[in-house]
Amino acid sequence: MFQTTEMEINLGPQHPSTHGVLRVLLKVDGERILESKPVIGYLHRGCEKLGETRPMPQVVVYTDRMDYVAAFAGNLTYIEAVERLIGLEAPPRAKYMRVVLAELQRIASHLLWLGTHALDIGAMSVFLYCFREREMILDLFEGYCGARLTLNAVRIGGQLNDFPDGWVDEARRFLNAFPKQVEEYETLLSQNRIWIERTRGVGVISAEEAIDWGLSGPPLRGSGVAWDIRKSNPYAAYADLSFDVPVGENGDTYDRYLVRMEEMRQARRLALEALDKMPGGDVRAKVPKRLKPPAGAEVYHATESPRGEMGVYLKSDGSETAYRCRFRSPSFVNLQALPALVKGHLIADIVTLIGSIDIVLGCVDR
Amino acid sequence: MSTGKAMDKPLVVRFKKPSLLSRIFLLDLFRGLAVTLREQFNPHTTVEYPRERIDLKPRFRGVPRLRNHPEHGEDLCIGCNQCAMACPDNCITVVAEARPEGAKIKAKRAKAFIIDYERCCLCGLCVDPCPTEPITAIYMSHDFELAHYSRERFVTPAAELYEGHETVVYEK
Amino acid sequence: MTDTLVNWGLIPFLKIALLLNVILGVVAYLTLLERKVIAFMQVRLGPRRVGPHGLLQPIADVLKLMIKEDIVPAKSDHLIFALAPAITLAPAIIAFAVIPFSGTPAPLTLFGHTWSITPWVTDINVALLYLLAVSSIGVFGIVLGGWASNSKYPLLGALRSAAQMVSYEVPLGLSVVGVLILAGTASLTGIVQAQERAGIWFFGPQIVGLFLYFVAGVAETNRAPFDLAEAETELVAGFHTEYTGMKFAVFFLAEYMNMIVVAAIVTTLFFGGWLPITFGLGWVIPALPGILSLQFLGPWGMFFAGIFWFSLKCFFVLFMYLWLRATYPRYRYDQLMRIGWKVLIPLALGNVVVTAIALTVYRSLKG
Numbered sequence: 001m002f003q004t005t006e007m008e009i010n011l012g013p014q015h016p017s018t019h020g021v022l023r024v025l026l027k028v029d030g031e032r033i034l035e036s037k038p039v040i041g042y043l044h045r046g047c048e049k050l051g052e053t054r055p056m057p058q059v060v061v062y063t064d065r066m067d068y069v070a071a072f073a074g075n076l077t078y079i080e081a082v083e084r085l086i087g088l089e090a091p092p093r094a095k096y097m098r099v100v101l102a103e104l105q106r107i108a109s110h111l112l113w114l115g116t117h118a119l120d121i122g123a124m125s126v127f128l129y130c131f132r133e134r135e136m137i138l139d140l141f142e143g144y145c146g147a148r149l150t151l152n153a154v155r156i157g158g159q160l161n162d163f164p165d166g167w168v169d170e171a172r173r174f175l176n177a178f179p180k181q182v183e184e185y186e187t188l189l190s191q192n193r194i195w196i197e198r199t200r201g202v203g204v205i206s207a208e209e210a211i212d213w214g215l216s217g218p219p220l221r222g223s224g225v226a227w228d229i230r231k232s233n234p235y236a237a238y239a240d241l242s243f244d245v246p247v248g249e250n251g252d253t254y255d256r257y258l259v260r261m262e263e264m265r266q267a268r269r270l271a272l273e274a275l276d277k278m279p280g281g282d283v284r285a286k287v288p289k290r291l292k293p294p295a296g297a298e299v300y301h302a303t304e305s306p307r308g309e310m311g312v313y314l315k316s317d318g319s320e321t322a323y324r325c326r327f328r329s330p331s332f333v334n335l336q337a338l339p340a341l342v343k344g345h346l347i348a349d350i351v352t353l354i355g356s357i358d359i360v361l362g363c364v365d366r
Numbered sequence: 367m368s369t370g371k372a373m374d375k376p377l378v379v380r381f382k383k384p385s386l387l388s389r390i391f392l393l394d395l396f397r398g399l400a401v402t403l404r405e406q407f408n409p410h411t412t413v414e415y416p417r418e419r420i421d422l423k424p425r426f427r428g429v430p431r432l433r434n435h436p437e438h439g440e441d442l443c444i445g446c447n448q449c450a451m452a453c454p455d456n457c458i459t460v461v462a463e464a465r466p467e468g469a470k471i472k473a474k475r476a477k478a479f480i481i482d483y484e485r486c487c488l489c490g491l492c493v494d495p496c497p498t499e500p501i502t503a504i505y506m507s508h509d510f511e512l513a514h515y516s517r518e519r520f521v522t523p524a525a526e527l528y529e530g531h532e533t534v535v536y537e538k
Numbered sequence: 539m540t541d542t543l544v545n546w547g548l549i550p551f552l553k554i555a556l557l558l559n560v561i562l563g564v565v566a567y568l569t570l571l572e573r574k575v576i577a578f579m580q581v582r583l584g585p586r587r588v589g590p591h592g593l594l595q596p597i598a599d600v601l602k603l604m605i606k607e608d609i610v611p612a613k614s615d616h617l618i619f620a621l622a623p624a625i626t627l628a629p630a631i632i633a634f635a636v637i638p639f640s641g642t643p644a645p646l647t648l649f650g651h652t653w654s655i656t657p658w659v660t661d662i663n664v665a666l667l668y669l670l671a672v673s674s675i676g677v678f679g680i681v682l683g684g685w686a687s688n689s690k691y692p693l694l695g696a697l698r699s700a701a702q703m704v705s706y707e708v709p710l711g712l713s714v715v716g717v718l719i720l721a722g723t724a725s726l727t728g729i730v731q732a733q734e735r736a737g738i739w740f741f742g743p744q745i746v747g748l749f750l751y752f753v754a755g756v757a758e759t760n761r762a763p764f765d766l767a768e769a770e771t772e773l774v775a776g777f778h779t780e781y782t783g784m785k786f787a788v789f790f791l792a793e794y795m796n797m798i799v800v801a802a803i804v805t806t807l808f809f810g811g812w813l814p815i816t817f818g819l820g821w822v823i824p825a826l827p828g829i830l831s832l833q834f835l836g837p838w839g840m841f842f843a844g845i846f847w848f849s850l851k852c853f854f855v856l857f858m859y860l861w862l863r864a865t866y867p868r869y870r871y872d873q874l875m876r877i878g879w880k881v882l883i884p885l886a887l888g889n890v891v892v893t894a895i896a897l898t899v900y901r902s903l904k905g
Contacts (some may be wrong), residue, residue: 193389
């Protein structure tokens with residue numbers, strides 16, 4: 001009778017909802033997506049090559065700009081990798097400070113994710129409310145290190161400065177008032193029938209598929225795999241702190257949403273505990289004037305960034321500049337699952353899924 | 367690098383099915399409406415820049431500038447070139463010369479100190495190695511309104527760095 | 539002879555001219571109201587710079603759209619491309635012909651003659667049917683606009699939109715049957731007078747009908763949460779992607795005008811039209827409705843009081859529209875169709891049956 005033809009649609013690099021410059025080539029039949037192909041590289045800046053031409057203390061600046069939403073995670077991973085390479089350990093106070101800042105950054109990153117995800121699905125107001133909270137966290141960061149987005153807050157051997165006066169009280173004030181805000185978002189979204197219909201059963205990844213694709217972070221935990229680098233390979237002060245790792249059941253978008261909401265609560269719990277248990281002492285170990293990593297040494301260090309496993313591989317040739325610097329970005333690996341996720345869904349779901357995997361193009365393209 | 371304790375019981379997050387009452391009488395929808403209505407009466411969080419401004423925190427990183435000794439007013443910079451070596455973007459150029467007789471600071475000083483603001487990424491790495499006492503010669507000022515009509519304006523020589531090129535404050 | 543000419547020619551013409559200007563002004567300021575109200579719900583300020591508190595913003599918007607370059611895609615069907623916005627706007631405007639803005643005609647004495655100015659352009663006894671018919675024509679404009687653009691995104695948007703609007707016409711029509719049964723007439727003035735006689739507005743007994751009509755109205759006008767036809771986050775801009783300048787302005791105006799039409803119909807059918815809001819105290823204090831409708835000022839007082847109450851109620855319904863937009867996410871296309879066909883239509887039919895049975899029982903009990 002009637003033969004429907006396939007249509008090729010280009011969800012172009014300039015689009016209100018691809019989180020950055022992501023291009024997706026879609027083959028659709030009416031509304032159903034048959035095939036999709038992400039095209040990336042529009043934001044490639046050569047961070048890895050830059051990491052191999054600058055001395056290691058200077059490369060931190062580039063890690064800020066890769067995953068610009070969770071800049072602290074990038075900073076922390078790189079600096080801890082360098083510390084492992086040269087065999088230096090940060091003093092305990094610096095480690096606790098790093099935990100506090102990392103968890104605050106996790107809350108800020110998840111708030112941005114929630115705002116943009118809800119905005120893509122149509123709930124405009126959640127975006128503004130999330131940004132109101134994020135402003136408070138960014139103000140805290142500004143008070144600590146002077147910048148809101150490109151933090152450059154970690155130095156080799158510890159932290160550059162201690163917390164300024166009054167910072168800890170302000171942080172506590174924010175963290176104590178935070179659960180009420182999370183409840184507000186949940187009232188607007190979690191039980192809302194429209195939200196449930198838009199996200200339940202959309203983009204299901206089974207646990208085996210998730211491990212096969214190499215996913216990490218909330219996409220992996222949403223599918224039921226209990227894996228968190230803060231528990232399995234603790235870094236900074238995580239080994240001494242107690243927190244729960246939320247894990248989903250079905251692996252659909254709704255579960256990933258619930259996992260991230262719970263992670264915000266757990267991050268708050270971690271930050272408060274770290275603030276309470278913070279030891280005294282100096283914040284930076286004695287760092288030699290010239291870094292001398294052993295020639296031929298290599299290290300791979302991974303941390304749990306809000307997007308997943310952020311990894312840095314460094315190989316040194318004895319000089320201050322790394323011989324090979326490789327950034328394993330979580331968004332790049334998680335994005336590879338998109339074509340498999342999207343197959344068979346409607347066009348309206350592709351923006352939901354791009355938001356649910358939570359990619360940041362700076363991280364994907366480096 | 368230790369492998370931490372084995373993953374203790376993870377916290378399983380589950381979908382709470384809304385009650386039948388809630389589904390028939392649309393209670394979830396009404397709760398959402400209540401939230402937005404309540405927010406309507408909250409004060410707005412907009413800061414109407416440039417008529418209103420927020421106070422910047424003391425550690426705010428604006429453009430790097432140079433300063434003078436707080437007591438006797440001599441320029442602090444001793445021309446050691448540490449900041450130029452620490453900069454990831456190679457935007458600082460320093461040429462040193464000897465100070466005149468009778469200067470209070472017993473070290474060289476900068477004959478020429480040029481920062482190219484087009485390349486500066488405001489990272490603050492130049493401030494860390496500055497060795498002068500009691501305060502660092504180079505510091506991150508609170509100036510961030512930097513738009514210009516010409517590119518040459520961005521390469522800023524030392525004299526302007528000391529007095530600061532007129533801090534532009536946008537009016538409207 | 540002159541009487542007929544004036545009564546059937548000049549007066550309606552003047553009324554139409556006045557109504558058209560007022561409605562266009564209201565539509566323009568509705569866009570500003572939307573931006574301000576949604577902004578306040580999102581803890582921010584809306585437009586502030588153009589005029590005090592942004593009051594000149596709609597004028598700036600209209601001027602901008604008028605002076606923009608009119609781009610017509612080369613491969614499009616030029617005639618239909620130009621006609622489609624007009625076909626969308628016309629039904630929205632002509633729907634205002636039957637809406638009663640107030641209750642009592644007022645006398646106007648000029649040049650020795652007294653003419654009776656009715657606060658509506660015309661009062662036909664099939665007004666409800668007329669409104670339903672007219673709103674169905676609006677679908678044509680959208681489909682033709684999307685098809686004439688000869689481009690993928692508008693085509694997809696237009697098809698989705700057409701299917702959505704056609705499937706929501708059915709609950710729209712069925713949900714007013716309950717009101718028809720209660721009022722006994724399809725004339726809009728008759729319906730409001732029935733509410734006046736009964737002493738209770740129809741949103742009480744017909745709460746399901748109100749809900750259905752409002753939801754179907756939101757879906758008909760392509761507003762959130764049913765706005766996937768113009769969801770910027772998915773398809774750029776749906777069926778009006780290729781329209782620029784004044785043609786886009788006309789589509790825009792048509793959408794807001796449809797909103798006002800739906801609000802006006804909801805007010806007339808369910809909220810008592812021009813009757814004053816007494817919160818039920820009219821049962822206790824019989825003189826209250828008269829005072830609130832400015833009876834003591836004579837017919838002209840009642841004329842303007844009616845317009846005031848009507849506008850106030852319309853404003854509340856429009857506020858509901860904006861409130862919904864600020865709060866809810868958007869439905870996906872298949873879910874939207876499912877709701878239209880599988881949820882709203884059975885509810886509407888059930889409403890009709892229950893209303894008919896209840897009214898029969900009530901009448902037989904009364905004797």
